[in-house]
Amino acid sequence: MRLLVMGCGGIGGVATALLAETGHDVTAFTTNAAIADACDARGLQLRGDGAPRAIRARVVREMPPGERFDFVLLCTQPPQVEDAARAALPALADDGAMVCLQNGLCESRVAAIAGERRTVGAVVAWGAAMPEPGLYERTASGGFALGALGDAAVPEELAGALEVIGPVELTHNLAGKRWSKLAINAAISSLGTIGGDRLGALLQHRFVRRLALEIMTECVLVARASRVRLEKVAGTIDLEWMALTEDERRAAGSPGLVAKHAMLLAVGFRYRRMRSSMLAAIERGRTPAVDFLNGEVCDRGRARSIATPANDAARAFVWEIARGARASGTASLRDLAGVVLPRG
Numbered sequence: 001m002r003l004l005v006m007g008c009g010g011i012g013g014v015a016t017a018l019l020a021e022t023g024h025d026v027t028a029f030t031t032n033a034a035i036a037d038a039c040d041a042r043g044l045q046l047r048g049d050g051a052p053r054a055i056r057a058r059v060v061r062e063m064p065p066g067e068r069f070d071f072v073l074l075c076t077q078p079p080q081v082e083d084a085a086r087a088a089l090p091a092l093a094d095d096g097a098m099v100c101l102q103n104g105l106c107e108s109r110v111a112a113i114a115g116e117r118r119t120v121g122a123v124v125a126w127g128a129a130m131p132e133p134g135l136y137e138r139t140a141s142g143g144f145a146l147g148a149l150g151d152a153a154v155p156e157e158l159a160g161a162l163e164v165i166g167p168v169e170l171t172h173n174l175a176g177k178r179w180s181k182l183a184i185n186a187a188i189s190s191l192g193t194i195g196g197d198r199l200g201a202l203l204q205h206r207f208v209r210r211l212a213l214e215i216m217t218e219c220v221l222v223a224r225a226s227r228v229r230l231e232k233v234a235g236t237i238d239l240e241w242m243a244l245t246e247d248e249r250r251a252a253g254s255p256g257l258v259a260k261h262a263m264l265l266a267v268g269f270r271y272r273r274m275r276s277s278m279l280a281a282i283e284r285g286r287t288p289a290v291d292f293l294n295g296e297v298c299d300r301g302r303a304r305s306i307a308t309p310a311n312d313a314a315r316a317f318v319w320e321i322a323r324g325a326r327a328s329g330t331a332s333l334r335d336l337a338g339v340v341l342p343r344g
Contacts, residue, residue, distance in 0.1 A: 001025065001157050004069040004091060006084040008035045008059065010128035010277065011101055012075030013136035015165055017044040020057035022164040027058045027069070029088075036061050038134025048138035048273075067091055071158055072098045073122075074110065077281050078292035081106050085113045092118065097155065099146075103185040103277075104292035105178055107149060116149045120158065123147075123177045125233050126166050127274040139273040143167035145233060147174025176231040180239045183219035183230075186293045187212035190314040192276030193288065193321060194336055196328025200272025205330075207337045209264045214310040214340055217243040219297050225304040237267065249342065282322050290318040313339045 001024070005016045008030035016028040030036050036059050038045075043054035072088045074081055081102050092098060092114065099120045100106045111119040126142030143166030146154045159168045171177050188199055191211060195202045202208050220243040223230055230239045241260075248257040278288040294311040301308040317336050320326035 001071070001161065002067075002069045003027070003071050003073060003161065004029060004088060005073045005075055006088055007074070007076035007080070008032065008039070008130075009075065009077070010130045010136060010139075010280070011124060012073070013044055013130055013134075014046065014049070014128040014138055015073060015075060015101075016057050016059070017046045017055040017136060018049070018165050019161065020044075021055045024161055024164070027060060027064065027067075029060050029063060031061070032133065033061065034133040035059070035130075038132075042134060045135045046138070047136065063087060063091060068093045068096075070096045071155075071161075072096070073101060074098055074106075075101050077277065077286060078102045078104045078106055078289040079287040082109050082113065085110045089114060097158065099158065102289075102292070103189065104182060104289065105296055106292070107174070107178075111149055117152045119149050120154055121147045121149070121174045121178060122162070123171075123174075123181050123233055125181075127271060129275050129277075129280065137273075139275065140271045141166065143169065145169045145171045145174075145177045147171040147177065149174070171231070173229060173231055176229045177233055179219070179223040179226075179228045180230045180237070181233045182293065182296065183216045183223070183239050184233070184237060186219055186297055186311060186314070187215040188271075188274070189276045189278050190215070190290060190294050190318055191333065192274075193279040193282065193290075194314065194317050194328060195330060195333045196279065197275075197330075198272060199274040200268050202333075203264055203268030205333075206261065207341065208333055209261050210341055211310065211314075211333070211337055212264060213242065213244050213260060215294070215297075215314060218301065218306075218308045218311050221306055222297050222301045222304065222308065225306055226300060237263065278318065279328065288318055288322050290315050290322075294318070310340045 003026045005028040019026040039059040043056045076084045097118045098114045101122045107121045123145040127140035129137045294315040297311045
């Protein structure tokens with residue numbers, strides 16, 4: 001079995017390192033010369049997953065001509081996923097599959113390129129970062145939820161390979177897993193970008209937790225209207241329960257609201273080292289994935305006449321930061337709260 005990893009950021013780098021370390025035939029592709037040079041010179045430097053170590057793996061700057069791969073792991077940011085899928089398509093075996101590790105709802109985009117039966121969704125329940133080219137930090141433990149499209153099945157050999165990275169759960173409700181993860185990412189990734197800090201520090205602030213609850217609640221409302229049955233991702237959060245009721249929105253001290261704040265504090269502690277990949281993309285001059293996260297909620301909500309003011313505002317703030325019109329930091333989060341949260 002041969003694997004091709006498209007993208008050597010945090011997720012792609014950790015995946016490549018662990019697959020190579022356990023003897024899998026894996027090749028990683030990156031268009032970033034600094035990353036490729038660092039990996040060639042020192043190997044993939046891995047931290048936060050056991051003892052710090054360097055792992056040698058094949059990292060290429062151009063698609064290997066004439067080579068074929070059983071599975072293509074798409075590890076780019078969502079704005080680059082379609083270009084990555086098109087670039088890798090000639091190298092995909094006829095009976096192989098492309099695997100979407102992106103946040104958001106990218107499977108339909110990839111299926112339009114590779115075909116529905118050659119597209120698999122991998123909902124990632126762990127975190128990773130690349131503090132500098134070739135240095136990879138696993139910021140949170142966890143595994144994957146794998147689901148195929150239509151009536152196709154997830155290949156057993158793919159599930160077995162990914163087990164070296166984390167536990168693999170097979171799901172027949174990929175949409176439910178995806179939307180639950182979308183709700184979480186729309187909150188923590190956008191707020192992490194606007195706040196410019198790691199998740200643990202941000203969720204210490206009550207008003208930030210309330211912003212997260214507002215964003216997630218809108219996601220749940222749009223998912224329900226889309227007839228999606230939400231499911232928990234890797235035991236993290238029951239999004240149906242987390243959605244705010246009208247009573248909880250009005251009463252700051254209601255027992256239900258207090259319990260939901262406590263849940264977010266626990267999530268913040270578990271994923272305290274996690275840093276927004278959107279913020280990292282902006283820092284590297286890349287397009288942020290906000291249109292694939294909050295933007296999906298806004299656009300699908302508008303199509304179903306559901307208001308999404310929290311996601312609308314978060315999307316706008318992230319784009320202001322990307323364009324240099326606003327700085328990340330607590331002040332920007334307070335500005336967002338002034339727009340989104342009820343007065344009094």
